Amino acid sequence: MKEFDYVIIGGGCAGLSLAYELEIHEKLKEKTLAIVEPRTDYIRDKTWSFWRVIPHNFEDCIIKSWKNFTINSPNQIKYIDCKDTPYQTIDSGLFYKKIVDRINQNKNIKFIKNLNEIDASNSIKFNSVYKLEDKKDNLWQHFCGIEIETDQDFFDDEIFNLMDFACDQRNRVHFFYTLPFSKRKALVETTWISELNNDKLNDYDQQIDDYLSKHLNIRNCKVNYKELGAIPLFRIKKIKKQREIYIGSAGDMTRLSTGYTFLNIQEHSKYIRQNIEKIEDTQLFEIKKKYEFLDKIFLKVLKNNSSQMGEIFYKLFNNSPRSVINFLSNKSNLKEDLEIISKMPKWIFLKELF
Numbered sequence: 001m002k003e004f005d006y007v008i009i010g011g012g013c014a015g016l017s018l019a020y021e022l023e024i025h026e027k028l029k030e031k032t033l034a035i036v037e038p039r040t041d042y043i044r045d046k047t048w049s050f051w052r053v054i055p056h057n058f059e060d061c062i063i064k065s066w067k068n069f070t071i072n073s074p075n076q077i078k079y080i081d082c083k084d085t086p087y088q089t090i091d092s093g094l095f096y097k098k099i100v101d102r103i104n105q106n107k108n109i110k111f112i113k114n115l116n117e118i119d120a121s122n123s124i125k126f127n128s129v130y131k132l133e134d135k136k137d138n139l140w141q142h143f144c145g146i147e148i149e150t151d152q153d154f155f156d157d158e159i160f161n162l163m164d165f166a167c168d169q170r171n172r173v174h175f176f177y178t179l180p181f182s183k184r185k186a187l188v189e190t191t192w193i194s195e196l197n198n199d200k201l202n203d204y205d206q207q208i209d210d211y212l213s214k215h216l217n218i219r220n221c222k223v224n225y226k227e228l229g230a231i232p233l234f235r236i237k238k239i240k241k242q243r244e245i246y247i248g249s250a251g252d253m254t255r256l257s258t259g260y261t262f263l264n265i266q267e268h269s270k271y272i273r274q275n276i277e278k279i280e281d282t283q284l285f286e287i288k289k290k291y292e293f294l295d296k297i298f299l300k301v302l303k304n305n306s307s308q309m310g311e312i313f314y315k316l317f318n319n320s321p322r323s324v325i326n327f328l329s330n331k332s333n334l335k336e337d338l339e340i341i342s343k344m345p346k347w348i349f350l351k352e353l354f
């Protein structure tokens with residue numbers, strides 16, 4: 001059976017980002033790479049968004065970028081400027097095509113469907129696949145979004161809505177998220193932070209229909225695309241194996257308080273590429289411990305005070321936008337951390353600390 005120097009298990013966001021990073025930096029000229037991926041077609045299946053706090057390889061896969069956004073609590077609306085770190089949205093279809101086209105040109109890289117097809121016993125493995133054992137009290141960010149197209153100009157495409165809490169909360173945390181790609185086209189997403197697989201929360205289509213017709217006043221529109229997602233907001237214990245490094249969500253690249261993962265994956269890929277020659281002796285790449293600590297407290301607050309979370313998120317944005325964006329993107333300094341902590345309702349947070 002054929003042997004490879006490197007094996008990437010899972011050719012999704014993290015696996016392909018890493019392969020691309022290695023390829024464009026010419027780390028695969030003398031080395032071989034197998035990407036284990038069961039899917040037969042790469043089609044748009046996710047919409048990745050983030051504040052652009054660091055450069056990345058996928059500027060040409062951006063559908064739209066915004067310099068302003070809003071956040072709505074039931075009775076208030078806040079306008080926030082993010083011109084220094086625009087919010088960008090990537091079309092996963094363009095991302096997959098760009099990477100697959102590039103790596104197909106290198107004969108040292110092979111896609112395979114199953115790990116059993118090769119001898120990986122001596123390979124260094126980068127694994128983005130893991131098995132989840134969900135427990136009753138685990139928190140998830142789960143959502144359903146549709147890209148709609150209206151027959152008349154409707155949206156202000158200069159500004160997106162990060163969170164609109166003016167919707168049915170059902171004793172959980174629920175908000176809508178709207179990304180207007182043009183005056184007639186937008187992704188509208190219903191998002192929950194709660195347990196998963198609760199039938200009382202999963203009527204996503206109805207939630208979106210109600211929001212469109214009763215809240216946004218859109219009665220006629222075409223649906224171009226739909227996405228469903230569930231991001232675990234907890235860490236998964238994995239078995240440590242020799243010569244195997246976890247990447248992507250499996251590699252703990254998700255920020256627990258927000259679900260943001262895409263840019264962390266890009267930083268991780270860069271780190272692996274910079275250290276690839278001595279990767280076995282290199283320290284694991286991690287999201288800074290302070291965020292793990294603060295996010296765990298935040299999620300405890302969220303779980304036990306769901307009815308107040310709309311207000312708490314709204315208050316978070318009373319800080320300078322730059323500080324909040326840096327904080328949410330794991331780029332904040334101590335001054336910014338303290339600024340954010342000082343604006344949070346102290347008693348609620350202190351209670352969850354102990």
Ligand SMILES: Cc1cc2nc3c(=O)[nH]c(=O)nc-3n(C[C@H](O)[C@H](O)[C@H](O)COP(=O)(O)OP(=O)(O)OC[C@H]3O[C@@H](n4cnc5c(N)ncnc54)[C@H](O)[C@@H]3O)c2cc1C
Binds near residue numbers: 129249
């Ligand atoms: C719908 C959706 C929207 C998201 N939006 C955002 C966002 O806006 N911003 C953000 O920062 N994060 C977002 N995330 C979170 C995160 O960025 C994505 O989940 C991202 O795709 C994680 O990358 P990954 O490589 O870990 O997992 P994936 O991209 O899911 O890749 C895993 C790959 O492994 C393959 N696979 C599965 N089983 C096996 C197996 N047994 N052997 C080999 N391969 C296998 C799968 O086919 C898949 O291609 C979103 C997540 C979802 C689900």
